Amino acid sequence: MSLENCSIVNFPVIHDPRGNLTFIEGDNHIPFDIARVYYLYDVPGGAQRGGHAHKVLSQLIIAMSGSFDVHLDDGDQKRTFHLNRSYYGLYVCPMIWREIDNFSSGSVCLVLASHRYDESDYYRDHDEFQKVVKERQGDTLS
Ligand code: TYD
Secondary structure, eight states, X not given: OOGGGOEEEEOOEEOOTTOOEEOOOBTXXXXXXXXXXXXXXXXXXXXXXXXXXXXXXXXXXXXXXXXXXXXXXXXXXXXXXXXXXXXXXXXXXXXXXXXXXXXXXXXXXXXXXXXXXXXXXXXXOHHHHHHHXXXXXXXXHO
């Protein structure tokens, strides 16, 4: 799993003078069935969220309101995505370290997840995450 597997996904937009509508179907617009939805809101200025990677969890991160930056790191490369629209999201595959910051005032970060919450699926120590990535790369090369 690498940063190349992570990308922006555009969702359908039904334009309407009464207000636009966007919909997301699990296993159709995103490459997994949705098992859980959670959202970050009332984020104080200067706060940082994330700071972890997941072993098997896939996620889709959407700026439902406002904007923020998502910094991704696959152990080799890093990339930052600025999310600021509710009709696209960022697909994050397993084994990617993520940090989210630069939240605008009143922003809401919606996350669609492939699995229910499971603390044992987390790497919360970057050194440990990096070590596992390097071990797997060693296994692939040998
Ligand atoms: P965490 O995933 O570290 O938040 P973030 O990545 O957004 O900074 O979770 C923060 C806390 O909330 C942690 O104690 C676990 C708990 N939590 C749940 O109980 N259920 C959930 O679905 C999520 C995402 C977190």
